[in-house]
Amino acid sequence: MLTKINSVAHLGLLSTKVTVEVDVAAQGFPAFNIVGLPSKAVEEARERVKTAIVNSGFTFPDKRLTVNLAPADFVKDGSCYDLPIAVGILLASGAFVAKTDLSNALFYGELSLNGEVRHSRGVLLVAIFALKEGFREVYIPAESQREAQVVSQVKSRPVSTLLSLVNYFEGKARLLSQKTALPRVENTGGVLPDFGEIVGQLAAKRALTIAASGGHNLIMTGPPGSGKTLLARALPSILPPLTIEEALEVTQIYSASGFLRPGEGLVRIRPFRAPHHSTSLAGLIGGGSRVKAGEISLAHQGVLFLDEMAEFARSLLEALRQPLEDGVVAISRAAGRVEYPARFMLVASVNPCPCGYLNHPKKSCHCSIREIDRYRRRLSGPILDRIDLHLFVPYLEAEKLTATSPAAESSAVIRQRVVNARKIQLSRLKPYRMYTNAQMQNKQVRQFCALDPESNRLLRLAVDRHALSPRSYFRILKVARTIADLEGALNIKINHLAEALEYRSRAF
Amino acid sequence: MPEISCFEANFPQNFLELKPKVQTLYYSGNARLFNSARSLTIVGSRKMTNYGREVINRIVPPLVEAGLTLISGFMYGVDQEVHRVCLECGGQTVAVLGWGIDWSEGAENQELQRKLVERGLLVSQYPQKTAPQLWMFPARDRLMAALGQGTLVIEAARRSGSLITADYAGKLKRPLFAVPGPITSVVSAGTNELLQRGRAVLITQANEILTVLGYSGGQTAPCASPQKLPLLLEYLSRESLTVEELVQKTRLKAEEIRAKLMVAELRGEVSEENGKYFLKNVNQN
Numbered sequence: 001m002l003t004k005i006n007s008v009a010h011l012g013l014l015s016t017k018v019t020v021e022v023d024v025a026a027q028g029f030p031a032f033n034i035v036g037l038p039s040k041a042v043e044e045a046r047e048r049v050k051t052a053i054v055n056s057g058f059t060f061p062d063k064r065l066t067v068n069l070a071p072a073d074f075v076k077d078g079s080c081y082d083l084p085i086a087v088g089i090l091l092a093s094g095a096f097v098a099k100t101d102l103s104n105a106l107f108y109g110e111l112s113l114n115g116e117v118r119h120s121r122g123v124l125l126v127a128i129f130a131l132k133e134g135f136r137e138v139y140i141p142a143e144s145q146r147e148a149q150v151v152s153q154v155k156s157r158p159v160s161t162l163l164s165l166v167n168y169f170e171g172k173a174r175l176l177s178q179k180t181a182l183p184r185v186e187n188t189g190g191v192l193p194d195f196g197e198i199v200g201q202l203a204a205k206r207a208l209t210i211a212a213s214g215g216h217n218l219i220m221t222g223p224p225g226s227g228k229t230l231l232a233r234a235l236p237s238i239l240p241p242l243t244i245e246e247a248l249e250v251t252q253i254y255s256a257s258g259f260l261r262p263g264e265g266l267v268r269i270r271p272f273r274a275p276h277h278s279t280s281l282a283g284l285i286g287g288g289s290r291v292k293a294g295e296i297s298l299a300h301q302g303v304l305f306l307d308e309m310a311e312f313a314r315s316l317l318e319a320l321r322q323p324l325e326d327g328v329v330a331i332s333r334a335a336g337r338v339e340y341p342a343r344f345m346l347v348a349s350v351n352p353c354p355c356g357y358l359n360h361p362k363k364s365c366h367c368s369i370r371e372i373d374r375y376r377r378r379l380s381g382p383i384l385d386r387i388d389l390h391l392f393v394p395y396l397e398a399e400k401l402t403a404t405s406p407a408a409e410s411s412a413v414i415r416q417r418v419v420n421a422r423k424i425q426l427s428r429l430k431p432y433r434m435y436t437n438a439q440m441q442n443k444q445v446r447q448f449c450a451l452d453p454e455s456n457r458l459l460r461l462a463v464d465r466h467a468l469s470p471r472s473y474f475r476i477l478k479v480a481r482t483i484a485d486l487e488g489a490l491n492i493k494i495n496h497l498a499e500a501l502e503y504r505s506r507a508f
Numbered sequence: 509m510p511e512i513s514c515f516e517a518n519f520p521q522n523f524l525e526l527k528p529k530v531q532t533l534y535y536s537g538n539a540r541l542f543n544s545a546r547s548l549t550i551v552g553s554r555k556m557t558n559y560g561r562e563v564i565n566r567i568v569p570p571l572v573e574a575g576l577t578l579i580s581g582f583m584y585g586v587d588q589e590v591h592r593v594c595l596e597c598g599g600q601t602v603a604v605l606g607w608g609i610d611w612s613e614g615a616e617n618q619e620l621q622r623k624l625v626e627r628g629l630l631v632s633q634y635p636q637k638t639a640p641q642l643w644m645f646p647a648r649d650r651l652m653a654a655l656g657q658g659t660l661v662i663e664a665a666r667r668s669g670s671l672i673t674a675d676y677a678g679k680l681k682r683p684l685f686a687v688p689g690p691i692t693s694v695v696s697a698g699t700n701e702l703l704q705r706g707r708a709v710l711i712t713q714a715n716e717i718l719t720v721l722g723y724s725g726g727q728t729a730p731c732a733s734p735q736k737l738p739l740l741l742e743y744l745s746r747e748s749l750t751v752e753e754l755v756q757k758t759r760l761k762a763e764e765i766r767a768k769l770m771v772a773e774l775r776g777e778v779s780e781e782n783g784k785y786f787l788k789n790v791n792q793n
Contacts (some may be wrong), residue, residue, distance in 0.1 A: 203751040206762040221783070352782060359558055359782045364694070369554065369584050392783025394750040461774050483763070498767035502751075506780075 003091045006106050006135070007084040008126045009076055012291055012331075012338030013252050015129035020081060020107075021068040022088030028064035034085075036069030039077040048079075048111050049086045056115035056162045061093040075335065077290060080120045082111035083139065086162055098169040105157075106130050109141040115162040119143035121258030124251055127151035139165065145177050146265035147255055150248070193234040196410035200396050204231055207391045207503060209414055212238050213421035214482030215436030217324070217346040217386060219309070222393030223363075224356040228349035231393070232305045235347060236272045237411035239303070240419045246301045246435075249341055253300055257293050271302030273344075277311040285319050286331050286340050296323050297340035309348040310378045317383050320346070324386050327439075345438075346387065350379065360395060388438065388475045389503040421485040437482045442474055449477040455494045462501050476500050509534055509609060509636065518542055522654050525680075530633065530651070536609050537629035541602050542655075544577035546723055549656030549677070551649075551670040552586025553663040553695040558748060560663040560695070562786045563687050564589045565779060567662075569788075570714035572599030574723055579604065579656045581648060582617075582630075586662050586670075591620060591628070601628040604655065606648040608638030649673040658683040658721050660711065664698035671698050674708065683720050684708040740768055741787060744778060748786035 005020045032046050053060050067085055069076045084107035090096060108126045109117045123144040130138050131154050140148050142158035149156055158177040159165045167173040195205060204220070208231060211218040220228045242250060251267045254260050260267075275284060275295040286294030296304055306312060323329045327343035352358040353372045358365040367375075384390075425437055432444060440448070451459060463473060477492075480500035484492045511534045512519055520542040523530045535542075548571060552560060568590060571578060578594045580587040582603035594601040603624050609632050612618070624630055632638075633647065649669060653659055653676035661684070664670035677684045686708035689696020702708040711717060718724040743749060743757055754765050769785055772778040779788050 200756070201752060202755045203762040203766070206766075359784070392750065394752050394783055396752065458771070458774065462770075465774060495764070495767040498770035499763050501770045502766040 001092045003088045005084040005088045005102065007081055007108055008106055008129050010122050010125055010256060011336050012340060013125065013256055015125050018076060019070045020084040020088050021070060022092045023066045024061055024092040025064040030062045030064060032065045034067045036072040037075045038069060039075050041079050042076050042081055045082050045085055048082055048113060051113045052111040052115045052162055053086055053089065055113060058090060058095050065089060079110035080108050083107050083109035083117060086111060090166065096166050096170055099171050100169065104135055105137045105139060106135050107139045109159060111162065117141040117159045117161060119262040122256050123147040124150055124255035127154050127156065130154045142177060143262035146263055147260060150251065150266050192237040193230060194237055194411045195234050195414055196408050198227065198230060198234060198408060201227055201231060204391060204393050207389055208235055209238065209418060210479065210482055211389050212418045213486055214478065215345050215438040216388035216479060218389040218391060219348045219387045220391050220393045221350050221352055223360045223395045224351060226393045226395045228393050229307055232347050232349060235303055236270055238415045238418050239270045240422050242268060242270055242301060250301050253293050253297050271299050272305065273299040274305040274307060277308055281316060281319060284316050285329055287333060289335060291331055291333050291335050291338040293340045296329060296342040296344055299344035300341045302344060304344040304346050306348040309350045310375055314378060321382055384505050385469065385471050388479050390505050391503065417486060424485045437478050440478055445474050445477050449481045449492060451492055455492060455497045458494060458497060468504065472505055476504055479503060509536060520655060526654055533631055533633060534609055534635055535629060535631045537625045541577050541600055541629040546575050547577040547579060547656045548717065549579040549652050549659040550590045551581060551652065551661055551673045553665055553668060553670065554583055554585035555695050556585040556589060556663055557693060557695060558781060558784055559689060560586055561589060561781055562748060563662050564593055565788050567714045568593045569597045572597040574718050577602060579652055581652055588620060591624060595623050595627060603630050604648055604652045605630060605632040606645045607640035608632055608634045608636045610636045611639050645669055646672050650676045653677040653682065654680055658685060660685040660717065661699050661702060662687045663689060663695045665695050666697045668698050674702060678707060685711045685717055687711050741777060744785055744787045748784040750783050
């Protein structure tokens with residue numbers, strides 16, 4: 001007898017339907033074959049499925065079984081075909097009779113040897129695919145149900161074991177979601193450092209506030225121990241929460257990459273990714289034989305923090321240029337062409353010289369001019385030109401910190417300011433489908449960043465004096481716009497512009 | 509490339525008394541600068557600190573204003589900063605090289621070299637593409653000391669090349685000046701030692717050099733009466749500070765300070781280097 005079960009294959013964030021055809025032949029030697037370009041993981045499904053069926057109390061048919069994954073012209077990868085294959089075999093061998101119509105359902109999930117269905121990656125994509133293609137229900141691992149529930153229009157059927165599923169089909173029992181059994185895991189990303197705990201560095205905090213408000217890229221230069229990393233790690237605590245649309249985009253990437261833990265649903269807080277400088281090109285940009293999302297896509301709508309940016313390989317930094325402009329990265333591999341969104345805020349930190357102590361108040365620098373020059377030249381002009389805010393973070397002497405510094409503002413207070421500034425930007429930029437000032441194109445800059453004559457004179461003077469490129473000219477205007485928005489000012493005033501000019505790209 | 513022998517009229521008169529003799533010079537640029545009426549040699553450390561930079565930015569502009577041709581050695585650090593600031597102020601400057609003029613030292617100095625040829629003078633004892641050897645530098649130091657009517661040392665470590673120039677200046681009986689530095693700084697140990705032994709005149713302002721050399725013919729404006737500086741500049745007149753330190757000291761907001769610094773920077777009152785802001789040539793006595 002032949003059965004057909006629907007399942008899903010993913011390539012990047014795109015899904016396609018895979019029909020799992022199972023045939024239990026009336027004649028022939030007992031065998032169990034999977035065809036239709038299965039990968040190694042799918043080949044191994046044979047052993048898992050066979051054992052799970054037996055351990056769930058069913059008999060595995062001693063007949064000739066053929067499983068076909070159609071369409072048969074691309075490689076199926078992953079363990080998520082276990083459930084559709086097992087259901088197909090049980091149906092085809094007549095172990096049970098389904099009382100519901102299964103042609104309108106998708107099956108997805110990995111089996112454990114004892115018949116339990118395990119948390120699988122990409123469940124959210126399955127639910128989204130079901131909505132788009134008109135499938136009414138999805139049978140997914142109970143542990144992953146919260147992901148599927150994000151798409152409320154599709155019925156998600158939580159499957160905890162193979163046996164419970166069969167009982168459900170026979171009308172003997174209901175499927176229980178694990179809502180009660182599992183603690184509700186909020187994706188909070190752990191405890192964040194609070195700006196209130198960071199003493200001093202008011203100048204740096206101000207710059208970070210501007211960056212967070214306008215979504216501007218930022219680079220911090222300063223000696224080791226000045227607090228660059230701490231400041232960057234505290235940045236997410238002042239970022240506004242994700243909107244629903246943004247959260248859905250982020251959660252898709254995380255679901256497809258298998259980074260959502262059992263019980264996790266929508267990602268609520270902005271991602272903060274801090275890849276080490278030894279990261280490979282595929283790790284940063286995305287790629288590999290399965291075309292996985294890279295760090296820049298995992299940082300989508302959030303922060304990509306490159307600590308010790310000058311230590312990153314030149315090729316890695318150059319590869320960032322295109323995604324920084326386009327907000328999306330296209331990766332072509334043998335397995336296919338995949339596009340991942342990658343609209344992130346780049347935050348980088350660098351030491352002023354290889355040893356880090358150039359112009360340090362207490363320690364002496366041991367680098368020669370040549371070494372410093374070579375070190376600085378690792379950061380190419382085009383990359384620095386794409387960074388809106390350039391900031392020097394000085395070393396603070398401990399005794400000065402405790403005595404004189406006023407109490408610091410907490411992240412919650414700063415965040416409110418950021419949220420307000422973003423609201424203003426959104427109301428202005430919504431017709432252009434943009435969220436932040438940093439995304440403005442030159443046309444919008446001309447429209448929204450008009451200057452009064454006095455400010456215009458200041459800007460002209462600065463352009464002459466510092467030989468600013470047209471690109472940095474527009475960047476300065478965008479930053480000035482954000483500073484004005486932080487203040488709630490309708491027009492850019494001269495003091496906004498003057499402050500923005502201070503963050504310009506320096507002869508680093 | 510032009511060369512000039514010791515029998516020609518344009519040959520620097522200051523070199524004629526040197527022994528052993530200088531027979532031929534190779535040069536590029538304005539040869540009239542060989543015999544400037546007013547000149548000063550400025551030398552210093554390659555490992556210039558922020559302090560050295562501030563000193564140069566404060567002392568060089570009034571010297572240029574008084575019409576001095578500034579002579580230095582085109583090494584990175586103090587030498588190049590002197591050339592650079594001098595050209596920026598529209599002054600005339602001579603670089604005495606320790607290698608042949610056509611020996612390219614690397615792309616980073618090409619621009620400065622081009623400007624020097626345009627508006628100043630490059631000189632060397634060595635033909636075309638002679639690569640530098642260690643022994644050429646003391647020889648170059650001798651020419652530098654001889655060419656200027658006085659020698660000023662800004663930041664020099666003990667046993668540094670700048671002190672060799674200072675020695676030659678002493679032998680040639682030219683006035684020697686030195687800027688004192690922090691006793692904690694390695695690159696001020698040499699200059700402080702010169703002062704301690706009484707070999708150099710201690711310099712705190714450009715005027716003092718002009719007086720010793722007899723140039724102060726009323727050309728430079730007499731010191732202005734003390735003016736009230738704006739608050740930020742008042743703090744910067746004492747020491748160079750980062751924005752963060754200014755926030756701590758003035759209790760103003762970071763955004764106000766940055767905006768004010770920007771305007772001061774464009775007015776040419778303040779300059780920034782490695783995150784520290786310092787005052788530029790504001791009369792303050």
